[in-house]
Amino acid sequence: MPWHRRHLLTIEELSLAEIDQIHATAAAFKKILQRSVKKVPALRGKTIVNLFLEPSTRTRLAFEMAAKRLSADVISFDAASSSTTKGESLRDTAQNIQALNADMIVLRHGAAGSPLYLSRILDIPVINAGDGAHEHPTQGLLDTFTMKEHLGSLRGRKVVILGDVLFSRVARSNIHALTKMGAAVTLVGPSTLVPHAFTDLGVKVSHDLKRALEGAEVVMLLRIQHERQGTSHFPSLGEYTSMFGLNKARAAWLDPKAIIMHPGPINRGVEIDSELADGARSVILEQVSNGIAIRMAVLYLCADGRPEAVIAAD
Amino acid sequence: MPSLWIRQARVIDPATRRDAVGSLFVRDGRIVSSLTPAERKRAKVIEANGQVACPGLVDIHVHFREPGQTHKETIGTGSRAAAAGGFTTVVCMPNTSPPADNAGTIQFIKDAIDRDAVIKVLPTGGITVGLKGQSLAPFGSLKRAGVVALTDDGDCVQSNELMRRALEYARMFDLPIMDHCQDQSMTRGAVMNEGVMSLRLGLQGWPNAAEDLIVSRNVILSAATGGHIHLQHISSANSVEIVRQAKARGLRITAEGTPHHFALTEEALATYDTHFKMNPPLRTEADRRAIIAGLRDGTLDCIATDHAPHTDYEKDREFDFAPNGITGLETALAISLQVLRRKNRFSLARVVDLLTRRPARVLNLSAGTLAPGAAADICLFDPDEKWLYDAKAGFSKSANSPWHGQTLTGRVKTTIVDGRVVFARGRILA
Numbered sequence: 001m002p003w004h005r006r007h008l009l010t011i012e013e014l015s016l017a018e019i020d021q022i023h024a025t026a027a028a029f030k031k032i033l034q035r036s037v038k039k040v041p042a043l044r045g046k047t048i049v050n051l052f053l054e055p056s057t058r059t060r061l062a063f064e065m066a067a068k069r070l071s072a073d074v075i076s077f078d079a080a081s082s083s084t085t086k087g088e089s090l091r092d093t094a095q096n097i098q099a100l101n102a103d104m105i106v107l108r109h110g111a112a113g114s115p116l117y118l119s120r121i122l123d124i125p126v127i128n129a130g131d132g133a134h135e136h137p138t139q140g141l142l143d144t145f146t147m148k149e150h151l152g153s154l155r156g157r158k159v160v161i162l163g164d165v166l167f168s169r170v171a172r173s174n175i176h177a178l179t180k181m182g183a184a185v186t187l188v189g190p191s192t193l194v195p196h197a198f199t200d201l202g203v204k205v206s207h208d209l210k211r212a213l214e215g216a217e218v219v220m221l222l223r224i225q226h227e228r229q230g231t232s233h234f235p236s237l238g239e240y241t242s243m244f245g246l247n248k249a250r251a252a253w254l255d256p257k258a259i260i261m262h263p264g265p266i267n268r269g270v271e272i273d274s275e276l277a278d279g280a281r282s283v284i285l286e287q288v289s290n291g292i293a294i295r296m297a298v299l300y301l302c303a304d305g306r307p308e309a310v311i312a313a314d
Numbered sequence: 315m316p317s318l319w320i321r322q323a324r325v326i327d328p329a330t331r332r333d334a335v336g337s338l339f340v341r342d343g344r345i346v347s348s349l350t351p352a353e354r355k356r357a358k359v360i361e362a363n364g365q366v367a368c369p370g371l372v373d374i375h376v377h378f379r380e381p382g383q384t385h386k387e388t389i390g391t392g393s394r395a396a397a398a399g400g401f402t403t404v405v406c407m408p409n410t411s412p413p414a415d416n417a418g419t420i421q422f423i424k425d426a427i428d429r430d431a432v433i434k435v436l437p438t439g440g441i442t443v444g445l446k447g448q449s450l451a452p453f454g455s456l457k458r459a460g461v462v463a464l465t466d467d468g469d470c471v472q473s474n475e476l477m478r479r480a481l482e483y484a485r486m487f488d489l490p491i492m493d494h495c496q497d498q499s500m501t502r503g504a505v506m507n508e509g510v511m512s513l514r515l516g517l518q519g520w521p522n523a524a525e526d527l528i529v530s531r532n533v534i535l536s537a538a539t540g541g542h543i544h545l546q547h548i549s550s551a552n553s554v555e556i557v558r559q560a561k562a563r564g565l566r567i568t569a570e571g572t573p574h575h576f577a578l579t580e581e582a583l584a585t586y587d588t589h590f591k592m593n594p595p596l597r598t599e600a601d602r603r604a605i606i607a608g609l610r611d612g613t614l615d616c617i618a619t620d621h622a623p624h625t626d627y628e629k630d631r632e633f634d635f636a637p638n639g640i641t642g643l644e645t646a647l648a649i650s651l652q653v654l655r656r657k658n659r660f661s662l663a664r665v666v667d668l669l670t671r672r673p674a675r676v677l678n679l680s681a682g683t684l685a686p687g688a689a690a691d692i693c694l695f696d697p698d699e700k701w702l703y704d705a706k707a708g709f710s711k712s713a714n715s716p717w718h719g720q721t722l723t724g725r726v727k728t729t730i731v732d733g734r735v736v737f738a739r740g741r742i743l744a
Contacts (some may be wrong), residue, residue: 113517134517
């Protein structure tokens with residue numbers, strides 16, 4: 001099946017076939033990454049600009065690494081070094097990047113919907129690297145890719161997403177990916193951060209950690225943001241940890257073969273005990289590694305790459 | 315000034331319960347019941363050919379941005395947009411720069427009106443100094459300067475104590491208080507209605523409870539003080555019900571609904587189009603229906619546009635960063651006819667009433683009637699004509715309309731102010 005999408009803006013708009021296609025392409029790239037020569041000439045001569053208007057370590061590095069593995073030229077810049085600090089609008093910044101002959105923009109932005117906005121202005125592909133509390137599609141893709149590596153098909157598998165779902169773009173992208181892939185998703189956390197309205201997206205909402213974790217094959221933790229503490233959303237990090245922090249005793253409620261995931265950055269001792277984060281069931285660093293293959297796949301496909309060429313070559 | 319003889323019009327004047335095909339006469343800028351044969355010979359004849367002739371429309375909620383934000387709109391351009399939309403009287407909000415919270419600024423605005431306006435523009439003054447919600451503005455000197463109401467529109471008065479005193483103090487001057495009902499502690503960072511849609515889009519939600527609380531507060535304070543509060547742009551079904559109960563108790567509460575809140579819902583935000591970003595936000599289908607029901611049974615007294623011009627470069631931004639508001643004067647009649655008359659079977663006279671007599675009555679204005687002796691402020695429109703609305707070719711300085719590029723039904727043909735034709739054949743003649 002040829003790939004038709006120029007932009008990757010959300011998982012919500014992807015079909016299951018498209019998700020599978022990205023995963024298959026990523027699997028092929030992952031094999032290449034395990035060779036001694038990790039580079040392919042797929043995007044030689046192309047220039048990718050990472051426009052990161054919100055802080056990021058993991059995602060930015062993974063996108064840079066992915067672009068380099070594809071032999072693209074990559075330029076990254078952040079809010080502090082861009083003219084947005086001089087009051088330049090996003091439209092003008094992006095149009096300038098396009099005028100400099102960039103072939104693709106990877107955008108991280110604090111305002112939900114801004115990748116869609118840019119995609120309507122620019123002629124070049126726009127890849128969403130996280131927009132506000134909306135979506136973080138490559139994270140959802142790499143998370144489900146990692147789950148598939150461990151569990152095979154996700155159909156009917158019980159996946160729990162635990163933590164600050166309300167403000168999480170990672171949660172939203174995973175919800176869309178997982179429901180399309182047929183997983184049984186339960187969101188759990190404080191009622192202020194996991195409102196009932198999420199059930200409209202085809203998931204269960206629970207505030208009972210034990211019942212939610214029982215028999216789950218995947219638990220994905222979300223970072224509890226320090227800045228929410230002391231606002232009206234929850235009383236304190238201490239109270240959060242005592243109610244919803246994942247520790248060894250609580251992890252015993254999970255399916256014995258369950259994997260523990262976290263998109264990072266981790267607050268050790270808050271949403272997860274250190275020993276679990278580093279333990280045998282943790283796949284947190286695999287997620288990071290898989291992030292490169294997924295981003296290679298996305299960059300390659302949206303730059304007009306032919307998926308069959310990569311998948312066949314491997 | 316020549317007399318006018320408007321012939322073969324469907325004259326609709328809810329104030330005098332007139333709805334019949336016939337003639338409308340104007341002499342010396344006023345409506346008269348007839349002209350003598352000699353006067354008819356000299357009169358300027360307007361053949362209405364069955365078009366509706368109604369009182370010039372009245373909008374008690376517009377933003378003309380002067381002084382201080384004249385890149386968005388001026389009293390000159392805003393009043394032209396109003397004339398093109400059939401409006402002959404509008405009430406402009408005081409959130410200018412500087413805010414209209416003192417007699418000097420009101421006088422500046424009145425000078426601009428005298429110089430530039432092609433219709434009747436009436437100023438309001440702030441409830442609080444700087445619209446900051448801290449201390450009362452000088453109502454007495456504002457009244458003397460000519461304001462018709464007091465409001466901190468856009469910045470709801472948060473202090474219950476201050477609102478209570480404002481109501482008590484305003485009674486002395488017989489000035490209505492208009493309030494934009496929003497509990498700000500519940501809407502920090504909010505850019506759209508709170509609900510499933512805001513969860514999906516990852517945008518911060520503005521719960522209708524934040525409106526309902528202040529509507530309730532205002533009902534309680536109106537009852538306690540006997541003061542008149544007008545509730546601006548009601549957007550939530552609960553608020554409509556609270557107003558309905560307050561009216562059943564005979565309280566001095568009035569309320570308005572906007573065309574966008576009865577025509578559109580939050581579903582329009584699926585693509586983050588900032589032309590659907592306003593405050594209060596578009597809400598759900600149930601809320602939209604409740605507003606229509608409120609306009610039907612009189613719970614909501616009138617239609618008001620909240621005409622809020624912004625330049626293209628201000629609106630053309632990330633959704634979070636774009637300003638709230640849309641223009642409305644040039645589309646209000648067509649949208650009202652489409653939604654209320656065509657889709658919800660309001661009579662033509664009822665729609666006219668909601669845009670003329672009723673808004674005038676809310677603020678005790680002498681506008682909104684074709685009774686003999688009244689100022690000859692007249693709107694002629696064809697309720698069935700289809701036309702393509704091009705916001706960029708409109709008369710407002712800004713083009714931030716959600717209806718840009720759409721075919722609308724119901725078109726203003728002629729607008730007359732004090733017996734002078736100010737808008738006809740698509741052009742401003744003033």
